Amino acid sequence: MDPVAQLLVVEDDPQLATMLTELLTGEGYAVELARDGQRGLHLGLTRDFDLMLLDRGLPAIEGLDLLTRLRARGRHVPTLVLSALGQPSDRVDGLDAGAEDYLGKPFDVDELLARLRGLLRRPQDHVDxxxxxxxxxxxxxxxxxxxxxxxxxxxxxxxxxxxxxxxxxxxxxxxxxxxxxxxxxxxxxxxxxxxxxxxxxxxxxxxxxxxxxxxxxxxx
The missing domain is CATH 1.10.10.10 (Winged helix-like DNA-binding domain superfamily/Winged helix DNA-binding domain)
Known part of the structure; x- marks a missing residue:
């Protein structure tokens, strides 16, 4: 039996956070929720996750700043940025900050799940x-x-x-x-x-x- 994938969801919107948690749990993932950037940073530094779903407009620490800090500390969990900032320049900023994928809000649930599956299938090279x-x-x-x-x-x-x-x-x-x-x-x-x-x-x-x-x- 394959191990359950561990997902970190960093999202401050209460309704969306609840929806994502229920959706991903229903898909068989183990989900840890952080409702602000400070909590997300702490979990990202102290726990091992297979994937992170990251909002940008977060309290305490902005999403891309959080991602940059994790990368600087050698934490390379594959990350999909999920943000209302969906212009091409916003996506470029997210990818340049180290995200593996970027999806704008509002999003299609089936597309989100397909992108998550794609990231989990991708071989993860721990770059030295x-x-x-x-x-x-x-x-x-x-x-x-x-x-x-x-x-x-x-x-x-x-x-x-x-x-x-x-x-x-x-x-x-x-x-x-x-x-x-x-x-x-x-x-x-x-x-x-x-x-x-x-x-x-x-x-x-x-x-x-x-x-x-x-x-x-x-x-x-």
């Missing part, structure tokens, strides 16, 4: 190596293989580079990086400091500055 400008980042060893040799990063340097590399087209504000990577009450200047460290250890183009907005991964 990420492409970065001028080399490859090995997450487990915190080292970057470059044409001139291997460069070892500190834990914080590696976490920062990993967060940028998982969403290479996304621009992260300093506050986003401070919360998702450093998890502390330090000043945003610590982000600038570690960007400087990465550039010094690797090369200046590894992290690009987007004036007035923040940072993104340099051009691959």
């Amino acid at each position: 190596v990420l492409r970065v400008p001028g080399g490859e980042l090995d997450i487990s060893s915190r080292s970057v293989a470059t044409p001139s040799g291997e460069v070892t990063l500190s834990e914080r340097e590696a976490k920062l580079l990993c967060a940028l590399a998982r969403s290479p087209r996304r621009v992260f504000s300093r506050q986003e990086l401070l919360e998702s990577v450093f998890e502390s009450a330090e000043d945003e200047g610590v982000v600038d400091t570690y960007v400087h460290y990465l550039r010094r250890k690797l090369h200046r183009g590894v992290v690009a500055t987007v004036r007035g907005l923040g940072y993104r991964l340099g051009n691959l």
Whole structure:
């Protein structure tokens, strides 16, 4: 007998949350519901799920911010974003943040279930190596293989580079990086400091500055 798939539903609308829980439970899934982003982040960091169904307009922590924080912490549960923000640019933002699929509201129930089945059938590769400008980042060893040799990063340097590399087209504000990577009450200047460290250890183009907005991964 196949094991029951574990689903995390992060949705703040009471009626929709109840409907999704009843629908997915009726389909044979084990469902854990989080009604705000903070609870969703906690469950995503402390429990293992086969799939996450994620709203965007959440209290406490916005949906894509939640997803970015999970990816930065090495949590790679396949995610379908379910949102009223359904324009092409919104879908691009969701996919760039690390979601595997994106469905706008209102949605067709049969299509939602088919997309969930598709994600659960997809082989899940736990990526240990990420492409970065001028080399490859090995997450487990915190080292970057470059044409001139291997460069070892500190834990914080590696976490920062990993967060940028998982969403290479996304621009992260300093506050986003401070919360998702450093998890502390330090000043945003610590982000600038570690960007400087990465550039010094690797090369200046590894992290690009987007004036007035923040940072993104340099051009691959």
